[in-house]
Amino acid sequence: xxxxxxxxxxxxxxxxxxxxxxxxxxxxxxxxxxLGDKAYVWDTDEEYLFRALVAFSMRKVPNxxxxxxxxxxxxxxxxxxxxWFVVTDSSRNHTLPAAEVQSAIRMNRNRINNAFxxxxxxxxxxxxxxxxxxxxxxxxxxxxIVFGVIFCIVVVAIALLVLSGIxxxxxxxxxxxxxxxxxxxxxxxITIENGIPCDPLDTKGGHTNDGFLxxxxxxxxx
Amino acid sequence: xxSTSARxxxxxxxxxxxxxxGAGRLGSAEYAQPGDxxxxxxxxxxxxxxxxxxxxxxxxxxxxxxxxxxxxxYGGGSFLVPYVIMLIVEGMPLLYLELAVxxxxxxxxxxxxxxxxxYLSGVGIASLVVSFLVSVYYNxxxxxxxxxxxxxxxxxxxxSVCPLNSxxxxxxxxxxxxxxTQYFWYRKTLNISPSIQENGxxxxxxxxxLTLAWLxxxxxxxRGTESxxxxxxxxxxMPYCVLIIYLVRGLTLHGATNGLAYMFTPKMEQLANPKAxxxxxxxxxxxxxxxxxxLIAFASYxxxxxxxxxxxxxxxxxxxxxxxxxxxxxxxIYGFKATFxxxxxxxxxxxxxxxxxxxxxxxxTASNLEEVKSYLASTYPDKYSAVxxxxxxxxxxxxxxxxxxxxxxxxIVYTEAIKNMEVSQLWSVLYFFxxxxxxxxxxxGTGTAILTPLTDSKRISSFLPKEAISGLVCLxxxxxxxxxxxxxxxxxxxxxxxxxxxxxxxxxxxxxxxAVCYVYGLKRFESDLRxxxxxTLNWYWKAMWVFVSPLLIIGxxxxxxxxxxxxxxxxxxxxxxxxxxxxxxxxxTYALAVIGLLVAASTMCIPLVALGTFVTRHxxxxxxxxxx
Numbered sequence: 001x002x003x004x005x006x007x008x009x010x011x012x013x014x015x016x017x018x019x020x021x022x023x024x025x026x027x028x029x030x031x032x033x034x035l036g037d038k039a040y041v042w043d044t045d046e047e048y049l050f051r052a053l054v055a056f057s058m059r060k061v062p063n064x065x066x067x068x069x070x071x072x073x074x075x076x077x078x079x080x081x082x083x084w085f086v087v088t089d090s091s092r093n094h095t096l097p098a099a100e101v102q103s104a105i106r107m108n109r110n111r112i113n114n115a116f117x118x119x120x121x122x123x124x125x126x127x128x129x130x131x132x133x134x135x136x137x138x139x140x141x142x143x144x145i146v147f148g149v150i151f152c153i154v155v156v157a158i159a160l161l162v163l164s165g166i167x168x169x170x171x172x173x174x175x176x177x178x179x180x181x182x183x184x185x186x187x188x189x190i191t192i193e194n195g196i197p198c199d200p201l202d203t204k205g206g207h208t209n210d211g212f213l214x215x216x217x218x219x220x221x222x
Numbered sequence: 223x224x225s226t227s228a229r230x231x232x233x234x235x236x237x238x239x240x241x242x243x244g245a246g247r248l249g250s251a252e253y254a255q256p257g258d259x260x261x262x263x264x265x266x267x268x269x270x271x272x273x274x275x276x277x278x279x280x281x282x283x284x285x286x287x288x289x290x291x292x293x294x295x296y297g298g299g300s301f302l303v304p305y306v307i308m309l310i311v312e313g314m315p316l317l318y319l320e321l322a323v324x325x326x327x328x329x330x331x332x333x334x335x336x337x338x339x340x341y342l343s344g345v346g347i348a349s350l351v352v353s354f355l356v357s358v359y360y361n362x363x364x365x366x367x368x369x370x371x372x373x374x375x376x377x378x379x380x381x382s383v384c385p386l387n388s389x390x391x392x393x394x395x396x397x398x399x400x401x402x403t404q405y406f407w408y409r410k411t412l413n414i415s416p417s418i419q420e421n422g423x424x425x426x427x428x429x430x431x432l433t434l435a436w437l438x439x440x441x442x443x444x445r446g447t448e449s450x451x452x453x454x455x456x457x458x459x460m461p462y463c464v465l466i467i468y469l470v471r472g473l474t475l476h477g478a479t480n481g482l483a484y485m486f487t488p489k490m491e492q493l494a495n496p497k498a499x500x501x502x503x504x505x506x507x508x509x510x511x512x513x514x515x516x517l518i519a520f521a522s523y524x525x526x527x528x529x530x531x532x533x534x535x536x537x538x539x540x541x542x543x544x545x546x547x548x549x550x551x552x553x554x555i556y557g558f559k560a561t562f563x564x565x566x567x568x569x570x571x572x573x574x575x576x577x578x579x580x581x582x583x584x585x586x587t588a589s590n591l592e593e594v595k596s597y598l599a600s601t602y603p604d605k606y607s608a609v610x611x612x613x614x615x616x617x618x619x620x621x622x623x624x625x626x627x628x629x630x631x632x633x634i635v636y637t638e639a640i641k642n643m644e645v646s647q648l649w650s651v652l653y654f655f656x657x658x659x660x661x662x663x664x665x666x667g668t669g670t671a672i673l674t675p676l677t678d679s680k681r682i683s684s685f686l687p688k689e690a691i692s693g694l695v696c697l698x699x700x701x702x703x704x705x706x707x708x709x710x711x712x713x714x715x716x717x718x719x720x721x722x723x724x725x726x727x728x729x730x731x732x733x734x735x736x737a738v739c740y741v742y743g744l745k746r747f748e749s750d751l752r753x754x755x756x757x758t759l760n761w762y763w764k765a766m767w768v769f770v771s772p773l774l775i776i777g778x779x780x781x782x783x784x785x786x787x788x789x790x791x792x793x794x795x796x797x798x799x800x801x802x803x804x805x806x807x808x809x810x811t812y813a814l815a816v817i818g819l820l821v822a823a824s825t826m827c828i829p830l831v832a833l834g835t836f837v838t839r840h841x842x843x844x845x846x847x848x849x850x
Contacts (some may be wrong), residue, residue, distance in 0.1 A: 028577065032584035039584075078580040129391050143372035147430065154437045161444055162689050169687065 016095055017075040017086045023095040025102075026126045028082040034122040042081045046116075047074055051085075053112045057104040058087055064100065066090060102128050263328060264447045265523050271451040273533055275520050276321075278458040279667030280541045282660050283363060283632070284509050290485075290549035290556075291627030292501050297492025298485050302546070304493070304502035309542050312774050313506040315766035316731060318534035319738060320512060324521025325530050326750050330674030331515030334522070335734075338742045340839075344831030345733050346675060349515035351824040352726050353671040356514065358699045359718035360668065362706040364435040364661040365428055366633060367654050369411055372431075374650035381406035382641035399802025403638045408797045411633070415709040417796050418813055422709025429707045436700040438662065443669040444692050446677070447523050450666055457663035462544075464656035465551055471649065472554035481557020482550070484622045500781055503774060509541060511664070513727040513734065516671035526754045531763075552631075559639040560621035567616035578609045628719075629712075632657060669695070716794055717809075721817045725782060726824035732775045733828060739768050792817070 017024060027050075032039045040046070051072040058067040067087065077083040086095045105112070105128055113119050120130045266272045293301045327334035332346030373380050384397035384405060392398070397405040408414050415422050442453045472478055492498050511517060521530060565588075572586045579598060586594055599606045626635050640649045669692070676691050677683050683691070706715050738747055744767065748759045786792075792814065795804040809817070 030583045079582040080576065080580040081583065082580055142376050143369075146372045146375055147434065151434055151437070154434065154441055158437065158441050158444065161441070161449070165445065165687070165689055 016088055017073040017084060019076055019084050021084070021086060021095070023098045023101065024084045024086045025098070025105075025128065026082060026084050028080060028124045028126065029116070029118065030122040030124075031081065031116075031118070034118050042077075047077070047083075049115060050074070050112075053108075053115055054085065054087060054101075054105070057108040057112070058096070058101070060107060061100055061104045064096070064104075106130070263523065265525065266447060267451050269524075269528060269533075271447075271454060272520060272524055272528070273536065274458040275450060275454040275667065275670075276517065276533065276537045277540050278454045278663030279516050279520070280510050280537055281458070281461065281544045282509075282511075282664035283657065284505070285541065285545040286548045286552070286657070286660065287629075287631045288627055289505060289509075289545040290552040291625055291631065292505055293485060293549050294553075294623075294625045296495065296498035296501060297489035299488035300490050300493055301498060301502065304499045305506070305542065308499070308502045308506045309538060311766065312503055312771055313510055313538045313542075314535055315763055315771050316507075316512050316735070317510055317517065317538050318531055318763060319735065319767060320517040321521040321530040321534050322747075322751055323734070323738060324518035325524045325526060325528060326747075326754060327518075328522050328526070330522060330676075330678045331518045331671065332675040333678050334518055335737070338737055341832040341835050342733070342737050342741065342828075343835070344828040345730060345737065346515065347831055348726065348730050348824045348827040349513060349518075350672060350675055351827060352723055352730065353514045353516065353668050354695075354699070355718065355722040355820065355824070357665065357668040357672065358702050359706065359715055359722065360661065361435050361439065361665055361699070362432065362703060362711075362715055363629070364438075364658060364665065365431040365707075366411060366629070367657040367661060368431045368435055369428065370633065370637070371651065371654035371658060374647055374654060377647060379637075379641050379646055379650060380410070381637050382646070396799050396802060399800075401638065403634050403641070404802075406637070407629075407633050409799075412712050413709055414712055414797045416798060417807055418710050418713040418794065419810055420710060424704050424707050425709070428711075429704060432703055432707055433700060436696045436703070439665050439669055440692060440696040442662065442666045443673060444689055446670075446673070446688055450670060453666060454663065457659050457666065460659045461656045461663075464652050464659075465544075465547060467652060468551045468649075468656075469547070469554075471643070472551050472558070475554060475558040475643070477561025478554035478557045480561055480618065481553040481555070481622060484557070485549070485553040500778065503778055505545075506542075507731070507775075507778070508723070508727065509545065510538060511667065513730040514668060514671050514723075515675070516667040519670045519674035520667070522674065527756065529755055529757070531755075531757065531760075555636060555639045556622065559635065559642075560618060562639075562642055563621050564616055564618045567614055571613050571616060574609065574612060578605065713794055713796070713813075717813060717817055718820070722820045725779070725821050728775055728779045728782070729825050729828070732772060732779065735767060735772050735775070739772075744768060 019026070029042065031042065048069070051069050051074065054072045055067050055069045058064045058071075071088045071090070071092070072085060073088060074083050074085050087101055088095050105125055109120070109130060113123055116123055266275075296304075323334055323338075327337050329337065330346070331349040332343055335346040336343035381403045384393035384402045386392070387394050394405070396409060400408070411428070413422070413425055441449075443450060524530070568588050568591065572588075572591065575581065575594070575598065576583065576586055579602070581594075636653060637650070640646050640653060643649050672695055673688075673692055676695070677688055686694075705711060708714075738744070744764060748764070752758055792809050793806050794809060796807045797803075798805045
């Protein structure tokens with residue numbers, strides 16, 4: 001007695017859900033790519049979960065809070081795994097508009113992905129593009145911070161070297177004034193013999209001649 | 223390191239002094255005859271500093287990004303044959319010549335060549351001009367290395383992902399058409415304009431990095447050999463540490479052996495290709511930094527008794543070994559990148575087929591791809607022919623044979639490989655730090671080449687202290703270098719890179735060799751060297767200097783000239799943002815004028831100064847004659 005009803009239901013099902021039907025979406029899963037050895041088998045229980053999640057998403061849409069799992073129809077499940085689905089309204093005669101289904105899926109995409117341990121690439125809703133996560137931009141670009149640090153170090157090092165050079169030159173100038181007329185004034189020429197400067201004795205009377213080693217360096221102190 | 227133990231008065235040098243007549247006096251190593259008054263020239267703290275300075279100068283970016291390219295283009299392992307032959311025949315003799323001249327004359331390039339013959343001081347001036355032009359554009363490479371180095375401290379690396387487009391549904395168009403590394407280089411780093419005519423403005427980010435690069439160079443050369451001697455310990459050794467780390471990492475990468483096998487399989491037929499020999503000669507020549515005056519400047523700070531023959535051989539061998547070592551690293555990285563791209567390509571084809579035919583996920587693998595393809599082609603011919611145009615032909619060979627050199631290798635190919643390694647930030651930081659060390663080492667040598675003649679000149683050094691001269695040189699070079707930070711800057715960089723130094727250096731070194739052998743006299747030079755170092759000159763060096771090396775250089779010179787003349791109009795590679803790849807364009811006339819000016823600025827110095835000296839002497843003699 002129920003057979004005609006059964007055929008009617010299947011006929012309606014086939015009408016509403018078939019590839020490229022109005023308001024139908026194709027879904028493609030790549031379970032083995034995502035999970036490798038831990039891949040699960042896609043069976044009717046997984047399909048039930050999927051339908052439940054779609055129904056859950058539709059319930060979040062205003063005016064569609066009464067969507068039931070039985071309103072979600074799946075068809076043409078292939079080995080890939082891929083299939084088509086539509087969401088019908090309470091009368092089961094019409095499918096809900098694609099725009100509503102699309103916005104509902106987009107809002108809850110993350111929950112759907114996580115339930116199947118997949119992500120946007122391995123669980124694809126063709127024709128529903130996912131919003132890509134924007135790259136996080138820190139308020140100050142990191143490279144400027146590193147630049148600032150190195151810049152300061154280099155500038156400080158240059159300043160130190162230049163200042164020490166100026167100080168050294170000033171010290172040398174104080175020690176030897178009038179260096180330019182040196183050719184004529186032999187007292188300012190320091191001659192080097194064996195690497196030790198010997199001062200001429202007449203200009204600095206009373207100084208020791210460094211040409212000889214200082215005796216007390218060789219003798220052990222008392 | 224400063225070995226000036228006492229302040230000694232310097233006699234103002236008489237410009238007309240003919241020191242070669244007093245050559246015998248330089249006999250004793252200490253040349254401290256009692257009561258002598260001598261000028262103390264700054265010296266290296268120990269001979270190792272000199273060696274490391276030469277190594278740091280010679281081992282530069284060319285070893286890392288030009289030699290692997292040449293190896294790949296001219297037959298892999300068999301390229302080593304012309305390379306080693308040219309090293310022995312051309313590299314070592316010319317290097318020894320320059321070091322010997324510098325050590326003997328104990329002055330920078332201008333003073334040294336003026337000492338050999340007053341008519342040839344133009345050679346020194348030409349070296350100075352070439353060094354200046356090279357320093358202006360070479361530091362821009364350091365700028366880019368600094369930029370990438372600073373950007374390596376981010377997660378994820380900025381060149382590994384494409385930025386999103388405006389409505390966040392996909393990636394930026396230019397980035398999609400090219401690749402993320404190319405996008406980062408052409409758009410974010412250079413912000414390149416479509417052609418050389420569109421200059422754009424100076425961009426502040428590269429300008430900042432250029433300023434920093436010049437400050438670092440100033441820091442290194444500010445005190446002359448005192449600071450340079452310490453810096454080269456670091457710049458000479460650090461790149462080797464990084465190369466060794468990269469060698470270990472590179473050899474353990476997946477697919478590295480593919481690259482190494484591809485590179486080292488010798489293709490013997492390339493030995494018959496004259497271009498292989500010419501490129502080997504050119505690479506040796508430019509890689510050693512001959513003719514720029516840097517080697518002469520370094521050697522002028524040596525003790526006269528220093529054994530520069532030993533150093534010349536050591537430096538040239540180290541330079542070539544580093545090039546081969548760097549190419550092993552480069553090819554393992556190439557192999558990794560090629561294998562990665564090849565496997566990506568295969569995966570894309572597999573995905574395409576799996577999706578179009580709804581096959582089970584994971585059924586298609588790389589091993590059964592071909593059989594399945596033929597099965598599908600026979601079973602579903604219509605569907606297959608619809609899908610077929612979208613399927614790319616994946617080939618490991620074609621990935622490996624993409625030969626890249628120069629900035630493309632360093633900043634696009636390497637970064638692409640690095641972004642796929644684990645802990646990519648660390649590898650990126652290490653790599654760009656190494657590039658920076660190599661570049662800075664060469665910059666320090668070039669800076670010394672410019673500064674030594676300037677500080678030697680009494681007129682300039684009496685006005686300004688050494689620090690101020692270095693500061694002025696760095697400031698002027700930095701200001702000119704701002705041209706390269708404009709949007710069309712990379713095109714101007716290519717002009718400088720290709721034309722500023724090539725012909726001029728060949729001419730300079732040719733005149734140098736001829737001057738030493740024929741103008742100064744080989745016998746006199748030989749006796750000078752014997753007096754200086756105590757060693758006799760081997761017949762091999764004499765043969766090379768007199769015959770072989772000048773002939774080789776003339777050959778290279780003729781080849782370059784004929785190459786330029788035969789190609790007709792000069793062209794350049796411009797980046798097309800709409801298509802996402804480079805296109806070839808012609809240079810406008812003003813760019814050609816700049817090229818001509820660059821070449822003329824240095825080469826014309828030699829004849830002009832010779833002419834000028836001749837004219838002034840002629841007038842002086844006439845005056846003397848008229849007065850007497």
